[in-house]
Amino acid sequence: MEKLMIKNVLNKLGFVRIALVAGAGFPFIIATNGFAQAPPPPPAPGAAAPAAEVERVIVTGSLIPTAEEVGPNPIFALNRDLINKSGAGTTTEQLLQRQPIMNGSNIPVNNNGTGQSGPTGSAAIALHGLDPGATLVLVDRRRVAPFPGSANSGYAFVDLTSLPITAVQSIDILKDGASTTYGADAVAGVVNLNMYKDYRGAQVTIQYGDSATGNATGNGSDDAEYRGDLLFGVGNDTTSITGDIFYYKHHDMFNHDRQNSLNPPFLSSNAVPWNLQLQTQAILHPFDINGNPQPPPVLTPAQLARTTNFGTAPDNSNGLTPASDYIYDLGTRVRSFGGLLPGFNFNLYSSSYPRQERWGGYTAFEHKICDDQLRLFGDFYYVEAKTHDELAPDATGNFVTPGSPTR
Numbered sequence: 001m002e003k004l005m006i007k008n009v010l011n012k013l014g015f016v017r018i019a020l021v022a023g024a025g026f027p028f029i030i031a032t033n034g035f036a037q038a039p040p041p042p043p044a045p046g047a048a049a050p051a052a053e054v055e056r057v058i059v060t061g062s063l064i065p066t067a068e069e070v071g072p073n074p075i076f077a078l079n080r081d082l083i084n085k086s087g088a089g090t091t092t093e094q095l096l097q098r099q100p101i102m103n104g105s106n107i108p109v110n111n112n113g114t115g116q117s118g119p120t121g122s123a124a125i126a127l128h129g130l131d132p133g134a135t136l137v138l139v140d141r142r143r144v145a146p147f148p149g150s151a152n153s154g155y156a157f158v159d160l161t162s163l164p165i166t167a168v169q170s171i172d173i174l175k176d177g178a179s180t181t182y183g184a185d186a187v188a189g190v191v192n193l194n195m196y197k198d199y200r201g202a203q204v205t206i207q208y209g210d211s212a213t214g215n216a217t218g219n220g221s222d223d224a225e226y227r228g229d230l231l232f233g234v235g236n237d238t239t240s241i242t243g244d245i246f247y248y249k250h251h252d253m254f255n256h257d258r259q260n261s262l263n264p265p266f267l268s269s270n271a272v273p274w275n276l277q278l279q280t281q282a283i284l285h286p287f288d289i290n291g292n293p294q295p296p297p298v299l300t301p302a303q304l305a306r307t308t309n310f311g312t313a314p315d316n317s318n319g320l321t322p323a324s325d326y327i328y329d330l331g332t333r334v335r336s337f338g339g340l341l342p343g344f345n346f347n348l349y350s351s352s353y354p355r356q357e358r359w360g361g362y363t364a365f366e367h368k369i370c371d372d373q374l375r376l377f378g379d380f381y382y383v384e385a386k387t388h389d390e391l392a393p394d395a396t397g398n399f400v401t402p403g404s405p406t407r
Contacts (some may be wrong), residue, residue: 078171091158092168096125096191121356121387122147124157127175127188132157136178136186139163139193140379155185162191162383166205166229167244167362170194195379197364198240199233213258223353224251237368244362252355252388255347346392358385 078095086095094153096184124132124147133155137144146156174190182190226249255261362385367376 003317074174074176076173076175078173078372080169083165083168083171092123092163092165092193093226095165096160096171121161121195121354121385121389122157123160124152125160125191127173127191130188131155133185134188136190137193138190140195140197141192144381161385162360162381163357164229164244164246164360164362166203166231166246167242169196186373195362195364196231196233196242197366197377198235199231199242200235200240202230202232205229205231225249227374239367241364242364245359246361247359248356249358250353250356252351252390253353254349254351261347261352279332348393349390351390354387354389356385356387358383360384 083095124136125135126132126274136296137158137160147159172190172192172194174192176184176189178186178190193398205228207225207227209225211225212276227247229244229246231242231244235241360381362381364379365377368374369376
């Protein structure tokens with residue numbers, strides 16, 4: 001009986017010991033958590049409170065317009081004041097092509113091709129040097145009918161020469177691609193032209209330009225350019241009517257109108273032996289491509305006085321093989337060994353700048369209903385353009401580029 005009581009007392013003491021250990025640990029945990037969440041001590045009287053630190057949060061993919069003070073602005077805007085200060089007031093294309101991110105050309109580099117921007121006399125715009133079909137051109141944030149022709153790539157484009165520069169109030173250029181919003185024709189970006197809608201008054205613009213060089217024949221200037229424009233508008237707080245009438249003309253210029261292109265190396269026979277377009281009949285005493293001499297023709301002393309020697313590399317050579325020797329008549333082209341024909345100057349008939357003439361008009365009407373809650377508007381465009389370009393006729397015989405074998 002006594003042993004049993006001692007055992008029970010020991011068991012009770014063991015329980016008390018365990019309870020004391022658990023009770024001692026629990027207050028320690030509570031104290032630790034309370035220390036971590038304790039607020040900072042208040043500042044001393046008269047001391048300034050520490051400024052709260054604000055971290056910048058960058059959001060990607062938001063529809064909120066990016067502020068110019070925070071990051072790069074993808075929209076480049078040209079208002080009327082900047083357009084006037086630019087000095088490019090002849091055509092809309094001439095204004096846009098001066099922007100660093102744009103490429104534009106209203107005529108091809110050569111007159112027998114369409115160029116990147118489209119047929120001769122038209123004008124397209126391209127952002128970042130891409131094809132004009134990758135740049136979307138809008139007028140008042142709406143699509144317009146494309147030019148009936150197409151660029152070399154086959155894509156349609158908007159002819160900027162049909163839009164009078166005087167009637168443009170501002171231009172917005174989206175420098176980044178916007179294919180997700182507009183489609184595949186806006187891969188390079190978007191150009192939006194805002195036309196005048198509520199112009200008040202009238203403005204007359206007359207411009208004339210010409211070249212002081214004059215043509216090669218001494219008949220005075222030949223590169224004349226004329227432009228006339230009338231912008232007008234009437235209206236009140238609720239109704240406005242704006243219109244524009246324009247006329248543009250540019251004279252053509254031929255290659256023979258300049259000394260540097262009057263006698264270029266574009267003859268069937270030419271006196272510039274280092275840059276020739278040759279014909280087989282022009283060779284008076286050729287060696288074949290293997291260097292074997294051919295029977296020379298019978299030449300008169302006058303014909304021999306006009307000849308010169310030149311060399312071309314043999315066919316399929318590696319550039320190290322000695323050139324074959326030929327005798328070439330500088331002033332004439334030989335049709336046969338028995339007779340001579342004068343050389344044909346292609347630049348006497350081909351134009352370097354086409355003749356352009358266009359006129360048209362633009363009218364916009366707008367009426368506000370219910371205090372700007374509803375608007376009734378409409379616009380009308382009409383342009384008639386004529387372009388005249390000339391190419392030289394074909395000469396007798398086939399051309400051979402320098403370095404090619406003559407058979």
